[in-house]
Amino acid sequence: MPAGDNPAGSIHPKASEARLDAIRNEASSTGKVVTGAGRANVDYDPNRPIAGAQDYYGQGVLKPPTWTWEVPLYFFVGGISGVSSVIAFVGHLFHADPQMLRLALWIALVGTVLCPVLLISDLGRPTRFLNMLRVFKWRSAMSMGSWILSGFGGFAFLALAINELIHYGIQIPFLPLLQWPVEFFSAVTGLLLASYTGVLLGATAIPVWHENRLLLPAHFLTSGLGGSAAILELSGFLLPATQVIGFMAAGLETVVGIILELRHGRVSAPLHHGKSGVTMRLAGGLEGPVALLIRILWHSHTSARYAAAICFLLGSVSSRYAWIWAGRASAHDPQALFEEQHAAMAAAKSRA
Amino acid sequence: MTHKAAFLTDATVCIGCKACEVACKEWNEVPEDGLVWSGFSYDNTRALGASTWRHVMFLEQPATAGPQQVDMENPFRWVFLSNVCKHCVNSGCLESCPTGAIVRTDVGSVLVQSDVCNGCGYCVVSCPFGVVDKRHPDGRAFKCTFCYDRQSAGMIPACAKACPTQSIRFGQLDELREAGAVRVAELHHRGYTDAQVYDPLETSVGGTHAMFVILGQPDAYNLPPAPEIPTIYLKSAWTSALVSALVVVALVCAAFLF
Numbered sequence A: 001m002p003a004g005d006n007p008a009g010s011i012h013p014k015a016s017e018a019r020l021d022a023i024r025n026e027a028s029s030t031g032k033v034v035t036g037a038g039r040a041n042v043d044y045d046p047n048r049p050i051a052g053a054q055d056y057y058g059q060g061v062l063k064p065p066t067w068t069w070e071v072p073l074y075f076f077v078g079g080i081s082g083v084s085s086v087i088a089f090v091g092h093l094f095h096a097d098p099q100m101l102r103l104a105l106w107i108a109l110v111g112t113v114l115c116p117v118l119l120i121s122d123l124g125r126p127t128r129f130l131n132m133l134r135v136f137k138w139r140s141a142m143s144m145g146s147w148i149l150s151g152f153g154g155f156a157f158l159a160l161a162i163n164e165l166i167h168y169g170i171q172i173p174f175l176p177l178l179q180w181p182v183e184f185f186s187a188v189t190g191l192l193l194a195s196y197t198g199v200l201l202g203a204t205a206i207p208v209w210h211e212n213r214l215l216l217p218a219h220f221l222t223s224g225l226g227g228s229a230a231i232l233e234l235s236g237f238l239l240p241a242t243q244v245i246g247f248m249a250a251g252l253e254t255v256v257g258i259i260l261e262l263r264h265g266r267v268s269a270p271l272h273h274g275k276s277g278v279t280m281r282l283a284g285g286l287e288g289p290v291a292l293l294i295r296i297l298w299h300s301h302t303s304a305r306y307a308a309a310i311c312f313l314l315g316s317v318s319s320r321y322a323w324i325w326a327g328r329a330s331a332h333d334p335q336a337l338f339e340e341q342h343a344a345m346a347a348a349k350s351r352a
Numbered sequence B: 001m002t003h004k005a006a007f008l009t010d011a012t013v014c015i016g017c018k019a020c021e022v023a024c025k026e027w028n029e030v031p032e033d034g035l036v037w038s039g040f041s042y043d044n045t046r047a048l049g050a051s052t053w054r055h056v057m058f059l060e061q062p063a064t065a066g067p068q069q070v071d072m073e074n075p076f077r078w079v080f081l082s083n084v085c086k087h088c089v090n091s092g093c094l095e096s097c098p099t100g101a102i103v104r105t106d107v108g109s110v111l112v113q114s115d116v117c118n119g120c121g122y123c124v125v126s127c128p129f130g131v132v133d134k135r136h137p138d139g140r141a142f143k144c145t146f147c148y149d150r151q152s153a154g155m156i157p158a159c160a161k162a163c164p165t166q167s168i169r170f171g172q173l174d175e176l177r178e179a180g181a182v183r184v185a186e187l188h189h190r191g192y193t194d195a196q197v198y199d200p201l202e203t204s205v206g207g208t209h210a211m212f213v214i215l216g217q218p219d220a221y222n223l224p225p226a227p228e229i230p231t232i233y234l235k236s237a238w239t240s241a242l243v244s245a246l247v248v249v250a251l252v253c254a255a256f257l258f
Helices: A017-030 A070-093 A098-122 A126-133 A141-167 A175-202 A207-211 A215-234 A240-262 A266-272 A274-297 A302-332 A334-351 B019-028 B092-096 B122-126 B148-152 B158-162 B173-189 B230-257
Strands: B005-010 B054-062 B076-084 B102-104 B110-112 B168-172 B195-198 B210-215
Touching: A070 A098, A070 A141, A070 A175, A070 A215, A070 A302, A070 B230, A098 A126, A098 A141, A098 A175, A098 A215, A126 A141, A141 A175, A175 A207, A175 A215, A175 B230, A207 A266, A207 A302, A207 A334, A215 A240, A215 A274, A215 A302, A215 B230, A240 A266, A240 A274, A240 A302, A240 B230, A266 A274, A266 A302, A266 A334, A274 A302, B005 B076, B005 B173, B019 B054, B019 B158, B076 B210, B092 B102, B092 B110, B092 B122, B092 B230, B158 B168, B168 B173, B173 B195, B173 B210
Parallel strands: B005 B210
Antiparallel strands: B005 B168, B054 B076, B102 B110, B195 B210
16 A cells, blocks of 8 residues: 555554564563654653643644645646747747747647646546546636646647748638737736646645745746746747846746745744755745846856756756645644644634 | 434544444445554544544543542543544535535535546645545545435434444534534533534634534644635635736736847
């Protein structure tokens, strides 16, 4: 039985009568017990109750996210792919380099192929992925996301197809007329795709996620913006526009990093400590101040722009993992939940 | 056929026999949920989960109230409570489910339809009580069905049927809500001044179909003191998404004008 079915994970290999005898002997001789659930060295004092009034043996109240490695990667790819369609549409409006716009449309399309593959492989029953499209629920961010991804997929494919037909000089009536609305809707759905993932985390019971519900959509969208510009730069489009976008995205991510650093209290502990905290800080540093400083200090150097782009992409992808890990840590911490809810109760009482 | 069915689970009469856990497993054919020595008093079940739909908690507490007669140096009490899915009036898992697999039944309970669930895992993080979970390697989400099959056939849920002390009472929501208040009043009268009904009516969850009579604070039972349905966060999160989207468009425009 794999981990996840119960809080302690799998059947302890030593869960046997012999092990029970060993535990009894150990307890009688040392007064300490190493339990099978991994709660090592519980101090056993026969005169005092071992569970306080604080929580239930330190176990989490909530269930941690069950999502596998595909989901944070999907957040990352979806963000880049979505914003690429925005760059393609706006760039088209401002008569930017057609080669770059073509690449942006290709990035969007590759994203629309990768995203469903990542999402479906995370499902417990992948063959039932179409069940996502049997209902439309405003009140489920996951349902909205399924429809956004489907819509974006269609528009991004059409936008690229029209662009390629025009690129190869194939004459079809009304094609140039159709191009504008298709690119527009691909940009709109792309924006939704890049930002809804923040709503998806923000509208859950996990304290560290819903506490940051205002920040997450903006954070993920900015991350997608910088990531999209970074890929265009790494593909050789070292235009002023990609430089400016990269600069602004790194600047905004620096602000996000500062906001996260200023968060305090038990709920925000996963942002600062443990695996999630370390990754969050490293990732935030890379896509924020590091990328920003490189762009400011060596703005005329080609290799520095590549370095800034790579830093931003690395920071962006690892921050998505950090957010999922932070959610896990948050679910495992009962005191964070109690602190948050007692504060809310006190606030409600003082209002009344 | 009852409408608005409910559980009232009373910690003050539970003897910790775990007959409810066993009856639930037997009737619903729920698979094994781990064989681990937890070190948590006599509780080796540890928590509700995909394959644990009733969970008897064992609390070892300093007795803060009640008519204890012996060992007044170390006033102590051993409290048991059979935890279960709350079948919320406003249900986080139901609202979050993108496939429509989770539905409200005619008895007011919340049911995961296993033939529709595709295991996306969003209900798991949307439950403010940490009840529903994904079962491995099955891949789908599972939780208490409120024995909807038994109720449909006019029988009471297996756990309530098996309970030898009527700690688990099954009946009409309104009647049991009243019974809970009566029971707490009686307990207060008998000196258990920290007895209370756990039924979060004041929050966005709007009450539950599984209420509890507990001694002491809900925190000790890992019951959230003020659970909220996560959909209350949607408005601000989407507003942030839309405002950020506009800002991003403006920034991209500015970049191409530059």
